[in-house]
Amino acid sequence: MHASFEQLLEVQTLDTTLAQLAHTRSEIPARRQLADLQAELDEIDKQKANVQAERDAVARVQKRHEDEVATLEAKLDKINGDLYGGSITSPKEAQTLQEEIASIRRHQSTIEDKVIEQMELAEPLDAQLDEFSSKAETVQAGIGKAEAELAHAETEIDTEVDAVTTDRSVRAADVPPDVLAAYERARNEFGSSAVVVLEGSNCKGCPLAMPAMEVDRAKKAPADQMHSCEECGRLVVK
Ligand SMILES: [Zn+2]
Structure with missing residues (x-):
């Protein structure tokens, strides 16, 4: 056989090898694994975001109640100041203030119960968020491992592709x-x-x-x- 045809047959063999390497590269198991783990992580993030939204709503309600408690406490401080500041002389006036203090305290107690209610609502949500975080961490670790495996496998194949490509161009140069x-x-x-x-x-x-x-x-x-x-x-x- 003519030398240039022998080289052409070699070029054909090398092209087949390159096609196989491209296929192998696209089918690296870690690639599939990585896609699965990424999908898993996306799902966890989605679920976590839903729970986080619930948790944020609870925090907003709790904050509103806490602000109200703070307002009531400021009011109490003011009344106590008036009551014990020496400016009140009439027992009747003092009694009115005492009654007002008692009323504010009752109201404050009701609001504080509401704060506790929200804290109780928050507890299982926080537990869920922790669980999602720990799940996400595990999946992230898997993603890191799969990425490293994929990069390693790709580098190996790319090195082979480079060698075959060089060989091919040398042989192709001998073909008209x-x-x-x-x-x-x-x-x-x-x-x-x-x-x-x-x-x-x-x-x-x-x-x-x-x-x-x-x-x-x-x-x-x-x-x-x-x-x-x-x-x-x-x-x-x-
Ligand atoms: Zn034929």
Whole structure:
């Protein structure tokens, strides 16, 4: 066989290897695993955000009650100041203030109960949020591991791809440009068997028998001339 055809067959083999490597790269198990873990994390984040919204609502109500308690306490301080500041002289006036203090304290107690209610509502929500955080942390760790595995596997494949690509370009340089162009066109159609070797009286890739005249023509042609099989269209070298 002519040396340039031998190189062309090598180019074809290397192209097949490159296609396999590209497939292997896209099917690295860690890639799938990473996508699954990312989806899992997104789901956890979504659920956590819902609970967080509930928790925030509870906190807002609690804050409102606490603010009210603070207002009542300020009021009490003011009344106590008046009561014990020495400005009150009439017992009647003092009694009125005492009653007011008692009334405010009752109201304050009611509001404080409401604060406690909200704190009780917050407790299971906080527990859920903690649980989501710890779940997310575990999944994050898995993502980190899968990312490292994926990067490692990709680097290994990329190194191989680089070596094969270099080898291919060295060999392709020995193939006449028109032959290489014809091969590349045929490759789109026939994939890994774009160029085949004439074997006996048949094109190796031909689903049907090669016509005798065609075989004869191919056999008699100069060694550096390439044929297209009239039956299947593949490029034939001998
Ligand atoms: Zn054929």
